[in-house]
Amino acid sequence: MSQTDGSRDSVLGRALAVLRAVGGSATPLSRAEIARLTGLPKATANRFIAQLVAEGLLQPVEQGVRLGLGLFDLGNLAEQQGLGLSDVATPYLAHLYEITHETVQLAILDGLGVVYIQKISGSASTKLNTRVGGRMPLTCTASGKVLLAHCKPDFRERVLRESGFARRTPRSITDRAALDRELSEVRRRKYAVDREEFQTGTASVAVPVLARSGTAAAVTVSAPSDRLSVPTVVPALHATAAAISREIARVQPHLDR
Structure with a gap:
């Protein structure tokens, strides 16, 4: 670190x-x-x-x-003072869970990592090695790749210089050229996919939550890699992210600066 x-x-x-x-x-x-x-x-x-x-x-x-x-x-005080992005997003995340019945998470960029600020799952959901408040790498998670793809180039350079690549599984990206191609593809298709890059046997899809100032967060659906259908979950993810963006602008305008 x-x-x-x-x-x-x-x-x-x-x-x-x-x-x-x-x-x-x-x-x-x-x-x-x-x-x-x-x-x-x-x-x-x-x-x-x-x-x-x-x-x-x-x-x-x-x-x-x-x-x-x-x-x-301290976190509770911040929530009480109206600083809670997770409070704004939770009803929409819960609806996404009801649609997919898979693990749903909301993540933000914090320092040189991605931090999960909400997580909804059930007894049949895949067991992820993540927790609310936990910090994870940017280069091998779907949410991290979404956030990294929409950051300024100088920040991406800093991440690679100071944190490097996290090799969580044999499928984790550990090559700069491969990462650049991946992030370019994320920006083009407007979603990121992690197929067993963070956790063996698990796949995730993430989309950005947009604000006037840029990308505010990422919404992710995770499932066993043989069960996750990207074409099926992407429309639901985009609808959820759009709803959260609208709600941010409506009730929490300071989050949309």
Whole structure:
């Protein structure tokens, strides 16, 4: 999780680096792992971890530390103040789930990764290694490829320079030329497909949620790769994304700037 901009040198930047390292892991992280992932000296990482634990933003567990409930409280405050894209989108995501009966997710770009802010699934849905609030790679997820395809070129360069390619499965894209072709195709057809690039046995399709300022989010449907029909789910995804875009403009205009 290396960062080269000046924000990394600030106290806030280093604290965020620690939180993002912990939040990006599916399991608790040890202090040594946090120091390695953030590039901070061990003593500095330990000091920030202790401060974040004291504030309730990290929680000590037997295996190390994980995100604390203090972050959940802050998230609730943000929702109460009208900053919740997931609240705006959830009724439409629920309708999409009723149509497809597959796992439905809403994702946004955050830092150099994609973060899922809503997830709806049922007992028959495919089991995805994702969670609300979890950070995943941009280059091997359908939602990540949609968001990356509509970013400015200099941001894409930064992602590849600082994060590189995530090889989650043998099908993950790990070649720059292949990624450029894929992102060009995403922009042309207005949706992205992940066929076992993120998780073996699973396929996903994602489309952008558009706002006046650009792409606000991505809506994704995921299913077992032998069950997912791209031609079937794409129209439903586009209809859902369009409805969310209209609702953003109607009730949350600050999200559409």
